[in-house]
Amino acid sequence: EAGVTQSPTHLIKTRGQQATLRCSPISGHTSVYWYQQALGLGLQFLLWYDEGEERNRGNFPPRFSGRQFPNYSSELNVNALELEDSALYLCASTSTGEGYGYTFGSGTRLTVV
């Protein structure tokens, strides 16, 4: 069974540009979560999508947005990039009734220069 896949693995952008990160959940999983892992800050909750709807968002500015497609894959968009957006962005998936914790992808390392 394929795990959670994220692309690209690495992304280098210039301040002010936009970044698009992609995530494919485990087959059968309907919920996708996005987390930001910046150095020294741990995993910060960004967004949660379930059945195509945004269910919750963390304490991040509106320039962080995303969507979930009918096949449950998801996209995270970060507009007007700032240097402090440099981090590892992790996607995780689970399913209603799964009850056994998230499965994470390997992440996209975003570097803003």
Next chain:
Amino acid sequence: QKEVEQDPGPLSVPEGAIVSLNCTYSNSAFQYFMWYRQYSRKGPELLMYTYSSGNKEDGRFTAQVDKSSKYISLFIRDSQPSDSATYLCAMSQASGTYKYIFGTGTRLKVLA
């Protein structure tokens, strides 16, 4: 005050030692408690998943939850160099599809 507090370490121990990793939390609504292990340049992988208070054992790993003290622990027996990683605690108010709150992680190094 953060919802979940975790000592960042680093923690260095000799091979074979018993390791104790801990987290405290402030939200009494948390019911589900997880421990994840994260190797460098990888995503976190789930180690242990427990509900409410009590102990859970899986091989060399034991997870303990004390809801009255808002304190959770992960014990690693007979630690191995391959256990060297960052260990993250996570908590949730509900099972299945729900957001988790993570600690900052404790970096562990097991010396051969």
